Amino acid sequence: MTDRQTITVNRPLANTFGWLHVNGTRVEAPESTRALPLTLAAGEERTVLTEGADASLEISAELAEGAVLRLIQVRRSGGPAQEINHVRVRCADRARFEWYRIVLGGASTLDDCSVTLEGRESAFEAEIAYRLGGEERLDMNCEAIHLGRRTRSEILASGVLREKAFKLLRGTIDLRTGCAGAVGNEMEDVLLVDDTVRNQSVPVILCSEEDVEGNHGATIGRLDESLVFYLASRGMSPEEIDRMMAQAKMDAVLRKIPDAAIREALLEETRA
Amino acid sequence: MNEEKTRIEDINRAFYDFRFDDRDAYKVQSGLTQEIVEQISREKKDPDWMREFRLRSLDIFHRTDMPDWGPSIEGLDMRNIVTYVRPNTERMHTRWEDVPEDIKSTFERLGIPQSERTSLAGVGAQYDSELVYHNVREEVAAQGVIYTDLESALHGEYADMIREHFMKLVPPTDHKFAALHGAVWSGGSFVYVPAGASVEIPLQSYFRLNAAGAGQFEHTLIIVEEGAYLHFIEGCSAPKYNVANLHAGCVELYVGKNATLRYSTIENWSKNMYNLNTKRAKVEAGGKIEWVSGSFGSHVSYLYPMSVLNGDGARSEFTGVTFAGAGQNLDTGCKAVHNAPNTTSYVNTRSISKDGGVSTFRSAVVVNPQAVNSKSAVSCQSLMLDAKSRSDTIPAMDIRTSQADIGHEARIGRISDDAVFYLMSRGLSEEDARALIVSGFAENVSKELPLEYAVEMNNLIRIEMKGAIG
Numbered sequence: 001m002t003d004r005q006t007i008t009v010n011r012p013l014a015n016t017f018g019w020l021h022v023n024g025t026r027v028e029a030p031e032s033t034r035a036l037p038l039t040l041a042a043g044e045e046r047t048v049l050t051e052g053a054d055a056s057l058e059i060s061a062e063l064a065e066g067a068v069l070r071l072i073q074v075r076r077s078g079g080p081a082q083e084i085n086h087v088r089v090r091c092a093d094r095a096r097f098e099w100y101r102i103v104l105g106g107a108s109t110l111d112d113c114s115v116t117l118e119g120r121e122s123a124f125e126a127e128i129a130y131r132l133g134g135e136e137r138l139d140m141n142c143e144a145i146h147l148g149r150r151t152r153s154e155i156l157a158s159g160v161l162r163e164k165a166f167k168l169l170r171g172t173i174d175l176r177t178g179c180a181g182a183v184g185n186e187m188e189d190v191l192l193v194d195d196t197v198r199n200q201s202v203p204v205i206l207c208s209e210e211d212v213e214g215n216h217g218a219t220i221g222r223l224d225e226s227l228v229f230y231l232a233s234r235g236m237s238p239e240e241i242d243r244m245m246a247q248a249k250m251d252a253v254l255r256k257i258p259d260a261a262i263r264e265a266l267l268e269e270t271r272a
Numbered sequence: 273m274n275e276e277k278t279r280i281e282d283i284n285r286a287f288y289d290f291r292f293d294d295r296d297a298y299k300v301q302s303g304l305t306q307e308i309v310e311q312i313s314r315e316k317k318d319p320d321w322m323r324e325f326r327l328r329s330l331d332i333f334h335r336t337d338m339p340d341w342g343p344s345i346e347g348l349d350m351r352n353i354v355t356y357v358r359p360n361t362e363r364m365h366t367r368w369e370d371v372p373e374d375i376k377s378t379f380e381r382l383g384i385p386q387s388e389r390t391s392l393a394g395v396g397a398q399y400d401s402e403l404v405y406h407n408v409r410e411e412v413a414a415q416g417v418i419y420t421d422l423e424s425a426l427h428g429e430y431a432d433m434i435r436e437h438f439m440k441l442v443p444p445t446d447h448k449f450a451a452l453h454g455a456v457w458s459g460g461s462f463v464y465v466p467a468g469a470s471v472e473i474p475l476q477s478y479f480r481l482n483a484a485g486a487g488q489f490e491h492t493l494i495i496v497e498e499g500a501y502l503h504f505i506e507g508c509s510a511p512k513y514n515v516a517n518l519h520a521g522c523v524e525l526y527v528g529k530n531a532t533l534r535y536s537t538i539e540n541w542s543k544n545m546y547n548l549n550t551k552r553a554k555v556e557a558g559g560k561i562e563w564v565s566g567s568f569g570s571h572v573s574y575l576y577p578m579s580v581l582n583g584d585g586a587r588s589e590f591t592g593v594t595f596a597g598a599g600q601n602l603d604t605g606c607k608a609v610h611n612a613p614n615t616t617s618y619v620n621t622r623s624i625s626k627d628g629g630v631s632t633f634r635s636a637v638v639v640n641p642q643a644v645n646s647k648s649a650v651s652c653q654s655l656m657l658d659a660k661s662r663s664d665t666i667p668a669m670d671i672r673t674s675q676a677d678i679g680h681e682a683r684i685g686r687i688s689d690d691a692v693f694y695l696m697s698r699g700l701s702e703e704d705a706r707a708l709i710v711s712g713f714a715e716n717v718s719k720e721l722p723l724e725y726a727v728e729m730n731n732l733i734r735i736e737m738k739g740a741i742g
Contacts (some may be wrong), residue, residue: 008537023665150406155436161674166509175684177659180659190671192671192673192674192676193674194640194674195641195644195673195674195675197672197673197674198670198671198672199669199670199671200668200669200670200671201668201669201671201680202509202666202668202669203667203680203682204664204665204666204667205664205665205682205684206664206665206666207654207656207660207662207663207665207684208659208661209656209659210656210657210658210661210686210687211659211686212656212684212685213683213685214663214665214682214683214684214685215681215682215683215684216377216681216682217680217681217682218669218678218679218680218681219678219679219680220669220671220676220677220678220679220680221671221674221676221677221678222674222675222676222677
């Protein structure tokens with residue numbers, strides 16, 4: 001339980017223009033907020049699965065030297081109408097945090113993941129996949145703060161929006177003074193299926209260190225026409241092509257889940 | 273081994289830092305009150321609608337909050353800003369010889385009359401709050417092109433056109449400094465290019481702010497009719513003072529069907545300047561707006577030219593370079609709003625930060641539901657030259673149709689060791705290789721300018737490399 005009545009999720013790390021209205025959302029913290037503190041000892045490896053039974057979840061993890069935390073979080077349409085998901089992780093030297101965030105539906109999902117790479121050569125890998133339809137909303141913040149030397153972050157997001165779905169992803173790579181040799185990459189790929197969807201993307205790089213590299217790229221839109229033409233010439237209908245390419249985007253992320261049982265279950269579920 | 277880190281010099285500003293004594297003919301008191309706005313309105317002999325517009329804008333200014341999302345502008349105190357300074361000349365001149373001596377000397381040192389003779393179709397020169405010189409070549413005027421100061425146009429045969437367009441693209445409600453502009457604007461240019469006319473060589477307006485603690489609020493209004501072409505160049509500079517100066521100009525561009533407007537800016541305000549400028553273009557079907565922007569000066573800048581693509585097939589291109597040195601916080605970028613089918617926006621920017629300078633690239637691409645088959649590509653690259661500086665990239669995309677192709681890429685880094693190695697393998701010294709890479713980094717803008725201005729921009733950058741490489 002948390003004693004806070006109101007929490008701010010998806011706070012803006014660096015404000016965009018006021019007129020675009022992508023500021024933070026303040027919501028009441030449900031009574032059922034569950035705090036899940038995790039402490040990993042040096043060299044320890046742990047895999048944690050959360051499946052969205054809680055309307056509000058706060059995970060805070062401390063990773064000691066060389067520890068590896070694999071956090072797999074699945075959100076389904078059958079869960080609570082609104083799910084609030086806070087993740088706070090601090091990584092010591094050579095620690096690694098892998099975050100697999102799979103959103104398969106849900107009326108409203110608010111995610112806020114912030115990872116501080118304090119130790120040398122610590123790493124954060126985010127693999128985000130989402131599939132939204134109807135009037136479902138996903139509002140997501142994912143932040144990598146580089147403090148240690150030669151730290152590394154990779155934020156990869158891939159998703160499909162249908163009908164009147166809404167998605168906002170703010171991905172931030174924050175390269176702070178002292179993180180010499182750090183590299184941060186962010187890549188987003190969004191497939192928009194219907195004309196009534198709405199996608200907002202704010203991929204931010206903040207940099208106050210010289211010897212670093214920050215990259216981000218985004219591809220947003222429909223399927224490539226030449227690809228559609230090729231598949232159609234092989235006898236596939238437009239609906240089959242859409243379904244296959246949407247599944248391919250989910251598969252690309254799901255296949256990276258290291259736990260075989262979880263991976264296969266999710267692959268089966270999404271293909272059903 | 274005696275090592276010295278590669279050093280890249282700041283832009284040499286001595287060329288722009290000369291100044292003349294403040295021998296203005298008239299200026300209002302510092303601060304912003306209804307009396308001051310009415311006083312400016314009387315000075316300008318405004319028509320009634322403009323006087324009311326100014327007062328309404330002042331009211332909006334007082335009711336609007338300061339922006340809370342960009343660089344700090346705490347050092348800007350409107351109580352200390354003089355909003356209107358009339359230079360020591362009674363009227364605008366069309367013969368260069370008639371311009372008062374010290375004003376003429378200012379622009380001659382900046383090379384304006386020379387440029388007019390060699391490479392421009394017309395020139396406007398603003399000194400503090402008023403245009404002091406305006407001229408356009410006969411052959412350009414013969415095409416029906418109007419290039420004059422906005423105030424003359426406000427009282428002449430184009431009065432109705434001005435009223436129809438003035439601050440309609442950038443209403444005073446847009447933000448606090450748009451409201452300020454609406455209240456105290458003075459000077460600026462009006463350009464009208466009739467349908468089918470093509471102005472092959474550029475027009476230029478040059479804005480010089482000489483008075484300490486003053487603000488410049490010029491308004492540029494350009495209307496390019498169907499099928500016409502215009503290249504307009506805007507230059508700005510000021511000497512450095514120890515008090516804050518303010519520039520809150522406004523640029524409104526109307527690009528007609530199948531027309532093309534290229535709007536180039538070389539901004540080199542002094543480092544005590546708060547540059548809170550607003551630029552916006554509305555583009556009709558098949559039209560094109562091309563922004564070319566070099567931001568080198570100012571203490572603080574908020575500058576995001578916006579393209580509203582309103583007609584089928586309208587296009588926008590934005591090419592920019594920002595160089596932030598010591599004491600500068602330059603927040604620049606652009607916006608593109610796709611409001612019609614088959615519209616295209618392309619953004620290509622570079623920013624360089626050194627000596628504690630802060631540069632921020634901030635962009636927004638909005639694709640509305642009706643903008644089917646639209647395309648947008650944004651590419652921004654930033655170069656950090658030392659660890660004291662800062663470089664941020666904050667792009668936003670808001671896509672409301674599936675029938676759009678949106679691409680974005682950004683990169684922040686330092687000079688690539690691989691590139692240096694490659695150039696050294698071709699026989700360059702490491703020092704020369706680094707100098708070549710840094711000067712080439714800004715080429716996206718210089719190659720878009722007419723040759724004379726590209727040379728001027730390269731002189732402006734004056735990047736020097738010295739010392740052994742550590």
